[in-house]
Amino acid sequence: xxxxxxxxxxxxxxxxxxxxxxxxxxxxxxxxxxxxxxxxxxxxxxxxxxxxxxxxxxxxxxxxxxxxxxxxxxxxxxxxxxxxxxxxxxxxxxxxxxxxxxxxxxxxxxxxxxxxxxxxxxxxxxxxxxxxxxxxxxxxxxxxxxxxxxxxxxxxxxxxxxxxxxxxxxxxxxxxxxxxxxxxxxxxxxxxxxxxxxxxxxxxxxxxxxxxxxxxxxxxxxxxxxxx
Amino acid sequence: xxxxxxxxxxxxxxxxxxxxxxxxxxxxxxxxxxxxxxxxxxxxxxxxxxxxxxxxxxxxxxxxxxxxxxxxxxxxxxxxxxxxxxxxxxxxxxxxxxxxxxxxxxxxxxxxxxxxxxxxxxxxxxxxxxxxxxxxxxxxxxxxxxxxxxxxxxxxxxxxxxxxxxxxxxxxxxxxxxxxxxxxxxxxxxxxxxxxxxxxxxxxxxxxxxxxxxxxxxxxxxxxxxxxxxxxxxxxxxxxxxxxxxxxxxxxxxxxxxxxxxxxxxx
Numbered sequence: 430x431x432x433x434x435x436x437x438x439x440x441x442x443x444x445x446x447x448x449x450x451x452x453x454x455x456x457x458x459x460x461x462x463x464x465x466x467x468x469x470x471x472x473x474x475x476x477x478x479x480x481x482x483x484x485x486x487x488x489x490x491x492x493x494x495x496x497x498x499x500x501x502x503x504x505x506x507x508x509x510x511x512x513x514x515x516x517x518x519x520x521x522x523x524x525x526x527x528x529x530x531x532x533x534x535x536x537x538x539x540x541x542x543x544x545x546x547x548x549x550x551x552x553x554x555x556x557x558x559x560x561x562x563x564x565x566x567x568x569x570x571x572x573x574x575x576x577x578x579x580x581x582x583x584x585x586x587x588x589x590x591x592x593x594x595x596x597x598x599x600x601x602x603x604x605x606x607x608x609x610x611x612x613x614x615x616x617x618x619x620x621x622x623x624x625x626x627x628x629x630x631x632x633x634x635x636x637x638x639x640x641x642x643x644x645x646x647x648x649x650x651x652x653x654x655x656x657x
Numbered sequence: 658x659x660x661x662x663x664x665x666x667x668x669x670x671x672x673x674x675x676x677x678x679x680x681x682x683x684x685x686x687x688x689x690x691x692x693x694x695x696x697x698x699x700x701x702x703x704x705x706x707x708x709x710x711x712x713x714x715x716x717x718x719x720x721x722x723x724x725x726x727x728x729x730x731x732x733x734x735x736x737x738x739x740x741x742x743x744x745x746x747x748x749x750x751x752x753x754x755x756x757x758x759x760x761x762x763x764x765x766x767x768x769x770x771x772x773x774x775x776x777x778x779x780x781x782x783x784x785x786x787x788x789x790x791x792x793x794x795x796x797x798x799x800x801x802x803x804x805x806x807x808x809x810x811x812x813x814x815x816x817x818x819x820x821x822x823x824x825x826x827x828x829x830x831x832x833x834x835x836x837x838x839x840x841x842x843x844x845x846x847x848x849x850x851x852x853x854x855x856x857x858x859x860x861x862x863x864x865x866x867x868x869x870x871x872x873x874x875x876x877x878x879x880x881x882x883x884x885x886x887x888x889x890x891x892x893x894x895x896x897x898x899x900x901x902x903x904x905x906x907x908x909x910x911x912x913x914x915x916x917x918x919x920x921x922x923x924x
Binding site: 519 | 824913
């Protein structure tokens with residue numbers, strides 16, 4: 430992947446967050462992601478990587494700092510719409526009871542995706558690239574392996590066409606083969622549109638190198654290396 | 658109406674029946690003796706106190722005293738509803754008290770204006786208002802405590818699912834709605850179940866009391882039907898308000914789920 434120099438798409442300014450006991454979890458962390466960029470966030474366990482990702486998705490209250498999308502601050506009412514453009518995929522795939530199809534259709538019930546529709550043909554194409562046929566859509570969630578669940582959770586996010594994808598250790602619980610398939614899927618999604626961006630939290634340095642064109646290193650809730 | 662006055666001796670004989678419970682506890686090593694003793698004493702003391710309070714209020718016949726007692730009863734019901742739950746979050750007490758107050762007062766006002774003609778109770782409002790309020794509150798607090806506990810339990814144990822919905826662009830209401838609906842359903846199920854079997858497997862307390870006091874069975878039945886509907890309405894309103902107020906406390910205006918504010922306590 431190549432370096433891209435454009436105005437930031439998603440920007441976090443001096444994010445600060447504390448634990449209940451007053452410990453600083455994020456200490457003035459700033460980050461800017463340009464269109465087309467893939468940024469890896471690396472660091473030791475407890476460095477604040479996942480918390481930073483959650484803060485970028487506006488999932489938790491923060492003590493101070495701000496997040497902008499295309500230079501615009503996000504109002505309270507604008508948060509669901511923001512999250513439809515900046516989609517966070519949890520480390521542990523969260524699926525509801527039912528079939529794969531029902532899970533993929535779930536987001537279209539939300540007001541922020543009212544304009545969109547479930548496009549089965551493109552989903553089937555993605556599934557085929559992962560070695561699954563259209564019958565996979567009718568599988569029940571209880572019958573899926575961990576890797577298959579992660580694939581469903583990823584496709585559910587990708588089909589929404591987000592501007593920024595926030596990925597929290599997307600392959601940490603997967604076998605090498607499925608990990609490689611997931612990486613291929615993500616690279617393919619990025620290459621389909623040059624304005625898409627991705628932030629990936631990983632403890633795997635080689636994955637960080639493979640999947641990103643910029644790396645940010647966190648430790649103790651602070652940026653200690655890379656180019657934020 | 659006519660009924661047989663119970664003497665202190667009669668009540669004492671009934672109290673001796675509790676010895677059966679004590680004997681079972683001792684024989685099977687249930688360890689319930691202390692709790693049984695306290696419960697027995699509390700039953701006698703609480704009901705005697707209530708008797709004296711009601712006697713005074715019936716004698717005073719002043720609406721301020723009646724309203725004051727009903728306010729105290731509602732506040733205690735609101736507090737008791739939370740004390741029965743295993744979860745706490747900031748504002749839960751106020752949510753519960755508000756929900757109990759709103760639901761029970763709406764229902765009692767409807768009962769005393771639309772159902773039971775004011776001409777029937779105007780000479781002694783306490784005779785109608787306080788027993789009706791007591792029955793509505795007892796059931797409403799049960800619904801509220803079940804609903805609040807279910808809401809906290811589900812939101813905590815299924816936090817990942819709640820956040821998944823938020824992550825995919827759901828509003829706080831869209832994210833919480835399935836869990837809010839489950840909580841309200843849980844609070845309302847007991848009263849619906851009671852309505853299903855009332856008169857078949859159980860004779861309701863109020864109806865039994867009226868019959869013992871000499872009322873015609875069909876008159877007692879009519880009262881019981883009315884009270885079942887009042888209780889059902891109070892439970893539905895109370896549970897729904899408490900759960901919705903809880904939802905507003907647990908999801909902020911930025912559509913964030915404040916999972917960290919839910920604390921588990923020993924019940």
